Amino acid sequence: MSSERPEPSPVERRVARSLDGEDRRGRAIPTEELHRERTVENYLRGAVMPRWMERLRDIETGTRRHRSALAADYAYLREQCGADRERFAREWHALVDRRSFADVNDLVQDHNEWYPVERQLPMDPRTGEYVLIAGRPYTREELTPAWALAQFPADVELDVD
Structure with a gap:
């Protein structure tokens, strides 16, 4: 078994950048946003125009x-x-x-x-x-x-x- 870690996915790289503060623009994340369920369905529903x-x-x-x-x-x-x-x-x-x-x-x-x-x-x-x-x-x-x-x-x- 190899102990090499696979290269991070684009999503993992994005999350890492946001945790580093690179993408933050001085705004606090709203509480309701923190409690919103993260699902593929919600992501797709949000991306498609009604x-x-x-x-x-x-x-x-x-x-x-x-x-x-x-x-x-x-x-x-x-x-x-x-x-x-x-x-x-x-x-x-x-x-x-x-x-x-x-x-x-x-x-x-x-x-x-x-x-x-x-x-x-x-x-x-x-x-x-x-x-x-x-x-x-x-x-x-x-x-x-x-x-x-x-x-x-x-x-x-x-x-x-």
Whole structure:
């Protein structure tokens, strides 16, 4: 049998550095942290972003992507139509009506349905509604042609049948 000790693992090296004071930054370790159970499950749960958070990030990213695409289309159409404001308004309305926001709207629908359950939001017993978060409802609005026209309005309002 060999009496050689194997090389320390990365975790053992990290622990050794922290015990040497190398990683401490003058903060005391909170008592509740000292009493928290150390398990692989808790480590993994802490490292992975919750689904509701991923979904909100995807909604924001998708909304920015649609807004950017609309801005590019808006600028291009403005250039193509020149001074003909009525033509621009007509073509802009048609383009916005053809645009699909389904990718983001599917996420918004999932968010509106599952967020209160995933976050375990309390309900107001008088109304049966979930409580507000920071004074605002948790629901998100879907992207629609009206949303797009509010972001990038046509200068001339047309009678839309």
